[in-house]
Amino acid sequence: MGIELFENKKSCCGCGACANICPKGAITMKPDKWGYAYPVVDSSRCVSCGACKKVCSYQNGISLHEPIRAYAAVNKTQQQLEKSASGGAFSAVAAYFLKNESVVYGAALDFEGGHPIAHLVGIDDASQLWRLQGSKYVQSAVEQTYKKAKQNLDAGKKVLFSGTPCQIAGLYGYLKKEYANLWTIDVICHGVPNLKFFDDYLSIEGKKRGGVPTGYSFRDKKRGWGMNARLDLRYLSGKEKSTYIPARLTSYNTLFLDGDVYRENCYACPYARKERVSDMTIGDFWGIEREHPELLKQSEFDEKKGISCILVNTQKAAELCEKLSDRMYLYESSFMKIAKKNGQLDHPSAKSERRKTVMEIYKKFGYDGVEKWFRKKYKKQIIMHRVYNAIPRKLRVALKNAIKNRKDKLDYVG
Numbered sequence: 001m002g003i004e005l006f007e008n009k010k011s012c013c014g015c016g017a018c019a020n021i022c023p024k025g026a027i028t029m030k031p032d033k034w035g036y037a038y039p040v041v042d043s044s045r046c047v048s049c050g051a052c053k054k055v056c057s058y059q060n061g062i063s064l065h066e067p068i069r070a071y072a073a074v075n076k077t078q079q080q081l082e083k084s085a086s087g088g089a090f091s092a093v094a095a096y097f098l099k100n101e102s103v104v105y106g107a108a109l110d111f112e113g114g115h116p117i118a119h120l121v122g123i124d125d126a127s128q129l130w131r132l133q134g135s136k137y138v139q140s141a142v143e144q145t146y147k148k149a150k151q152n153l154d155a156g157k158k159v160l161f162s163g164t165p166c167q168i169a170g171l172y173g174y175l176k177k178e179y180a181n182l183w184t185i186d187v188i189c190h191g192v193p194n195l196k197f198f199d200d201y202l203s204i205e206g207k208k209r210g211g212v213p214t215g216y217s218f219r220d221k222k223r224g225w226g227m228n229a230r231l232d233l234r235y236l237s238g239k240e241k242s243t244y245i246p247a248r249l250t251s252y253n254t255l256f257l258d259g260d261v262y263r264e265n266c267y268a269c270p271y272a273r274k275e276r277v278s279d280m281t282i283g284d285f286w287g288i289e290r291e292h293p294e295l296l297k298q299s300e301f302d303e304k305k306g307i308s309c310i311l312v313n314t315q316k317a318a319e320l321c322e323k324l325s326d327r328m329y330l331y332e333s334s335f336m337k338i339a340k341k342n343g344q345l346d347h348p349s350a351k352s353e354r355r356k357t358v359m360e361i362y363k364k365f366g367y368d369g370v371e372k373w374f375r376k377k378y379k380k381q382i383i384m385h386r387v388y389n390a391i392p393r394k395l396r397v398a399l400k401n402a403i404k405n406r407k408d409k410l411d412y413v414g
């Protein structure tokens with residue numbers, strides 16, 4: 001009887017710590033029939049040493065930290081801020097480490113032959129920082145980065161390791177001991193779709209427009225801080241062109257935002273809570289206009305450009321923040337204020353009935369089927385958002401505020 005790595009899909013987050021630790025190279029990450037990656041044991045190589053079971057933080061649990069401080073934050077370097085999903089907190093921290101001869105790990109989205117590869121990579125040169133910037137709303141493969149980070153740490157290098165909470169928990173499980181030269185950052189995370197699903201979606205977008213995907217940004221800031229995307233395509237003529245794609249007009253982004261295509265375990269995520277796995281947690285400061293209206297009067301905190309939230313979870317991160325004041329505008333806030341519009345700091349995403357429908361359609365008819373279903377089911381939403389996106393931003397913000405104010409008055413009246 002070989003080793004059973006997980007009882008059911010709720011007990012595996014796909015971090016691959018087991019594949020990193022296996023001394024015989026007997027574990028590989030393989031996609032299931034929907035594309036979600038799970039570890040598979042080659043029983044002819046397995047010697048039943050049990051290292052893979054011991055390393056699993058997801059099943060064995062890991063110590064967590066209650067945030068000790070919270071901030072609203074904005075990167076002071078415009079170029080870094082523009083490439084970031086929110087206020088550029090990550091790149092401000094990463095740039096500090098890169099200046100100080102460290103290795104920084106984070107998620108990159110590369111393209112090969114028109115297909116995306118989302119994976120964690122390590123960089124030690126600031127010229128590569130752009131690769132780790134921006135949110136990639138798809139599961140990134142850890143590959144051998146736990147092993148590589150351990151080699152860096154054992155060699156005395158400073159390491160900043162960033163990723164989703166489960167990836168950071170996986171790293172700690174793999175390392176098994178504390179390192180003074182390791183700092184970790186996790187993103188507030190509502191769940192991850194899989195790479196195959198994303199790749200199939202991009203192929204359809206490419207075909208529709210007659211080009212081959214060469215790049216994708218999930219959070220393009222051309223029209224401000226939001227969830228809209230940008231697709232880069234190469235055409236037969238050799239020309240490259242980027243297309244701006246409002247989130248709610250596409251199947252992938254809509255299904256992602258509505259929580260309909262996450263990994264099975266994301267719906268029971270043990271890290272979607274106040275207590276955090278990393279030294280520092282970063283996210284979008286959604287709702288800042290209500291929580292800190294005073295802040296938006298300062299030109300540094302511009303809603304159009306994006307504002308991050310930071311949870312400082314350890315003393316190590318508190319000391320780090322003190323060194324970052326020349327790289328970031330930091331404004332003291334509170335966990336309560338940040339959590340108000342960020343449900344993932346309290347509970348995992350809810351699993352909808354739609355997920356089953358989408359997965360069944362995907363299995364039977366591929367992404368073409370999902371796209372057809374989306375166009376029909378979301379017809380009204382697509383029309384509404386087309387109209388909404390045609391309204392100039394200034395007018396949209398004014399309208400949104402007017403609706404909010406009216407709602408507040410009604411709420412107050414009861």
Ligand SMILES: Cc1cc2nc3c(=O)[nH]c(=O)nc-3n(C[C@H](O)[C@H](O)[C@H](O)COP(=O)(O)OP(=O)(O)OC[C@H]3O[C@@H](n4cnc5c(N)ncnc54)[C@H](O)[C@@H]3O)c2cc1C
Nearest residue numbers: 084085086088089090106107133134136162163190283284
């Ligand atoms: C799947 C996912 C879900 C998220 N859900 C929320 C949410 O519900 N609420 C919220 O406030 N914020 C969420 N975020 C975080 C948010 O989108 C921004 O990434 C975060 O605010 C950091 O922005 P930034 O401007 O500081 O840096 P950026 O430069 O935009 O972000 C880069 C950082 O994100 C990490 N990252 C990006 N994509 C991935 C990935 N696929 N896997 C692992 N790490 C990744 C990088 O390693 C790096 O640390 C999510 C991020 C991801 C990847």
